[in-house]
Structure formats: structure tokens, C-alpha cells
Amino acid sequence: MDHFPIFLRVQGRRIVLSGGGDAALAKLRLLMKSTGHITVFSPDPAPEIVKWAGEGRLRLVTRAMAPGDTLCAALFYAADEDAVADARTVGIARADGALINVVDNLQDSEFITPAIVDRDPVTIAIGTEGAAPVLARAIKADLEERLPAALGPLARIGKGFRKMADALPFGRARRDFWRDYYFNAGPAAISGGEIEVRKRLDSLLADHLDRKARPGHVHFVGAGPGDPDLLTMKARRVLDEADVVIYDRLISQPVLELARREAVMIDAGKEGFGPSMKQDDINDLIVEHAKTGAQVVRLKSGDATVFGRLDEEIDAVDAHQIGWDIVPGITSASAAVAEIGQSLTRRGRNSSVRFLTGHDTRGFADHDWNTLARPGEVAAIYMGKKSARFIQGRLIMHGADRHTPVTIIENASRPEQRVLGTTLDALPAALEAAEMDGPALTFYGLAPREAAAARRRLVDTPFQQPVRTQEAL
């Protein structure tokens, strides 16, 4: 972040702008939303500026800016749309000690003006460090559409009620009250005007003061394979409300970013507790936090019910009579099969599909190799990299065709995703050559659909350009 966002108090302070053309007009429209005192210097101002000056919305001086004109100014905008003129006024403003912005010139500016969504007193500033103004405008348009016009009045009325709401204990009780106001009670009452909203606030506060403290609760949440777009709405909601988030090694950073900012984030996959924290310690950690009354989100990669040691954690929570629920997630097999454009089951090919693990706590895991070795079988193999040679040996021993397609998808759904198409015969060598160090899902019996790769390239959005290498079969 080269530019750190802050909200500057400009109330009653001077804001000076040099310029009288289109760039000046655009900036002034924005600046006039503030309570700063605006002065414009321009020998040849556009008619709108003259009109605004007439209405008392700004002070207009119809001459070029001179030394001393920016004394005591908080902000200065160079908007003459001329490099030489801008350099001259910037020199003056710098000597006078104002913060400087040169319109459309990131290099010479000390601050940048963000795109703004205005629901005063709620203000959203969007910046792209000058990299993509088009993107900032698109995000602004999106937010404008999504945020109800009533947000401003609700926030203003809410602000006046803050002292009253302080009767609630600090922390979760207060947060719950305000959440209820902004997302339920407030929007429902706003059509009745300010008086109605105030009445509603009073009864809402009485209601919340009556409530017993919410007991602790654990949500076991499937975080999906890594792409935050693959989270369920429910997962997003509980993340947004969590007091404590206990997460595994495979949870991606973009998913963690969605947790409530005040939430305590605990990495349960951290090295230093051995390769990962011991299961018993994780169980204790979950229980300990839930017992304090916290809303705990236990984040597990993919779907929590697939190779996630979920039952041990549920038993621990149950033993302490703590409430819990499971929020399903997209398991890596589902995400990976989508990336290669295939189906897990297909008429005439396979009417069942297996999810297997390459190894369990005892070492390489044994399976019904005899059935799997039959033509057309499909299996999604989790944790299958180290055990690739073992699995290959077992399958071939039980009569599997050496040319059976095998596809490995590393980092499915993440920007660094790779797809490796090979055969049972070549599997160990191909894996070794590919040097994969991310989580990888191995499909036995599936090859990437050729057409899928081309189609994906067409629909990739500029937000995420996955790097995909695809070795030929």
C-alpha cells in the first residue's frame, strides 16, 4: 500500500484549487460535498464555477494563483490541465505547506482522491493507487446499486442513539444490537420516517437489555478449495460474525480476509507444534473458546466432513454441551473436476465414484483395489502425492489398465492452479517431474476434457488469471 487511506477532517479548513476547466469542475463537484472552505483561482473560470461562487458555495478569485494564496490551506488541487502551470502552482502550495494533488498526475501528487460512495455519514472511499480508475468506478457503481439509499439516515439516527446503547455491555451484546438495527429493525422502520425509527430503537434496546448472554457456539465450516468465491453464503455470514476463527493450514489468505476484523484468528496448522497442532490440542482450543461464550468458526478446507477429523472435534464439543452445526463446503474433488471440465459420474462409464485418501494415520491406506481396477472406475484421491507409487502398484497388481487416465490438479481454484494429465503407468514419474508442493487432488480414471481448457480461457475474469499448465497425455 503506497497510499494509506485516512479520512481527513476538513470542516472549516481551507481547500484551494487552481484551474477553471473540466478537471476543476469534476474535482469541485466532489469537494463541495465536504464542509471545507473552498477557494478557486482562475483567470477564466467555467460558468458553473461563477454560479457556485454566486451561491456562496465557494470563493472565486479571477486571477492566477500567487505566492501566499495557499497559506493555511489543508489541501491544494492543481487542476490547470497544463504541466507548466501545474508545476508553478505546486511550487507555491508546497512553500505554503499544503498537501498537494495534481489532477491526473500520480507522480507529483502527495495524496490521491478516491472514488467515493456517499451515504453521509457513511462514506466509502475506493482507491486503486492510480492503477485502474476504471476498476474503481466499476466497484463504485456496484456499491451504489447495492447500498440502500436509507443507509445514510439510518446511520445518522443511529449515531444519536449511541449513548443510550452504551447501557448494553461492551462487546458482543452491543454488536448484536447494532447489527439488528442496521440489518433488520432499521430498514423495516425507515419508511415511517425518523420518529418511527427512534421508537423502534427504544423497543429494540429494551429487548436486547432483556436478553441473556448468548451461549458459545461452534460452526464447523467448509471453506472450499481456496477461491473465496466458492464459499457458501452461510459460510460468509458466520465468518462475518465470528468472535474466534480457528483455521487449518490449507485455508487461503483471501478466505481469511473475510473474517470479522475484530475476530481472534488462530492458526491450528502452524509448524512449531510439530508438523501441525495435535488434534487433542485443537479440540481443547475449540472448547476453551466456546466456553467463554464466543461464536467460534472452525474453518476446514474443502468440506469439513471429508477427511477432516471432524467427528473428534464434534465429540469434544458435545462432551461440554456446547452447541454446534456444520456448514457444508465445496470439497476439493468437486472443485477439481470442474476445472478439468469433467463429471464425477457419467452414464455408461461409472455409476459410482470413490473419495479415497492416499494415506491415513497408519500409513498408506488400503482400499478395494480389485473393484477400482475395473475399466471405467473413477476415484478422487485426496492426499495422494506421496502414495502415488503405492497406489499405482496396487492397481496394476489387481489388473488395472496401465493406460488408464490419471489427472492431478494442484491448488484447485487458486491462482497458482496446475493441471497435470498423465496415465497410471507414468504417474509417479510425471508427479516427480512436476515438483508439486501445493495441495493436490488426483483423479484416477479421468482425463482433462480438451475443450474445457479452451472454454475456461474465454471466461476467465481479469480478477483472477489462473496459471494453468497442461502436460499432454
Ligand code: SAH
Ligand atoms: N476436507 C478437505 C480435504 C482435507 S484433506 C476437502 O473436502 O477438500 C487435504 C487434501 O485435500 C489435500 O492433501 C489435497 O489432496 C486436497 N485438497 C485440499 N485443497 C485442495 C486444493 N485447493 N486443490 C487440490 N487439492 C486440495
